Amino acid sequence: MEPRRALITGITGQDGGHLTELLHEKGYEVFGLIRGQRNSRREAVVGEFPYVHLIEADLTDQTSLIRAVDVAQPHEIYNLGAISHVGYSFRNPQLTADVTAKGTLNLLEAVRITGLDQHTRFYQASTSEMFGGLDYNRPGTGYDEDSLFHPRSPYGVAKLYAHWIARNYRESYGMFVATGILFNHEGERRGLEFVTRKITDAVARIHWGLADHVTLGDLYPKRDWGYAGDYVRGMWQMLQHHEPDDFVLATGETHSIEEFLTLAFGEIGIEDWHPYVRQDAELQRPAEVDILLGNPAKAERVLGWKREVDFAGLVKRMVDHDLRLHAPEGR
Structure with missing residues (x-):
């Protein structure tokens, strides 16, 4: 039986590293998008994960994404690529929008154009920064999947667009698109x-x-700080669930x-x-x-997810x- 194939954007980042390790241990053939011919992180990725197939592509270049999806023919896509630093997003809001927001649209369209929209499961990395930390959370319980959004940074705004366009493709085209609204998760790869x-x-x-x-x-x-290794396990669990949905991953403290x-x-x-x-x-x-503050009750109940660290x-x-x-x- 041929191994399942996974395509990861943002493979050079913290979550990309943890996820690559997890998927390899589960027997996946892992493909990773890397931007640019002379990406400074290429050597580190190849050194740590020699089994990964790297494909040069850019979230702002849809043609390259179509080619990447066509080459990988993935059963699962994990869209972790983004301008992911909140402070940086204030200094470069347009780049943040192009990569984090429009990049997600480009990748979703690449899946649809290549005809893999009914065969590929898609994970969208959403974020707690979409909530904005105002008084919309229920006192003492934290933000959950039904809480209102009020992003307070260009990063949060861009991620909110990506979140909603991912849900739109799920509802409009019947794609298996799961979104993980992850609260802060850290680790040695940060x-x-x-x-x-x-x-x-x-x-x-x-x-x-x-x-x-x-x-x-x-x-x-x-x-609400957790360990990144626990959270990428939750990403994988979302794509193994029988139906696509939105899930908050958090510690509850x-x-x-x-x-x-x-x-x-x-x-x-x-x-x-x-x-x-x-x-x-x-x-x-x-x-x-x-x-x-996040409320992970749904993920714990539906997916059986639980943080360990x-x-x-x-x-x-x-x-x-x-x-x-x-x-x-x-x-």
């Missing part, structure tokens, strides 16, 4: 531009005497950046992190989301990774 990895990388460097501080923006925002700092510095024996943290107004966003375990995992990464030779 990019250094994200606050969690910025903190754990700095903690490790401070421990080994390579740095004496970390510079951050606001410290009060609270997020929030923690502030200050709490993250406390645990991270605690891993290297520092109880008071304040002397090691500087704040810079330039790192503050024009519109901040104070709190994001708790908040303390997530922070420890990330700090341990960065301590090993920066350790002097022989340590």
Whole structure:
């Protein structure tokens, strides 16, 4: 029996790496979209995942997407590709719209044009940033699949378009399109531009005497933080379900950046992190989301999904990774 084939956009990102690993372990033949002939991340992907078939394509170039889908003939597509950093989206809103919003439309159209729309299952990576953190969530229960959206960044707005166009293709063309509204999920593969990895990388460097501080923006925002490995398992489960639907993946609890700092510095024996943290107004966003709390009850009930790594375990995992990464030779 031939293996199932999966095509992943955004394979060079955090979730792409975790998902590639998961699918390979399940016996899939994995194809990944990579942008540009000289993509700086190509070597890293090939080194870590030598079994992946890389296809050069770009979410802003529909012709390349049609070719990629035709080459891969995927049973499943995971659309993880996006301009995924909220702060960056304020500085480059048009690029964010072109890649994150219109790119999803281009990929959906590529599936339809190649005639695979009734044979390929499509996962759309939606985000909790679509909710915006205003007072529309039910007190104490968090945002769920029926909560109102009010995005507070160009990234959130672009993702909301992608979310709705994905649902539109499901309803208009009968495509198997599942959307995962994922709350913040982190891990050792997280990019250094994200606050969690910025903190754990700095903690490790401070421990080994390579740095004496970390510079951050606001410290009060609270997020529903989980482990990326748990969340990509949920993505896969959505495409194995008998019908396409929308699912929130979250932990159901929030923690502030200050709490993250406390645990991270605690891993290297520092109880008071304040002397090691500087704040810079330039790192503050024009519109901040104070709190994001998700309600994963539907995914837990329907899919049987459950997160395995708790908040303390997530922070420890990330700090341990960065301590090993920066350790002097022989340590």
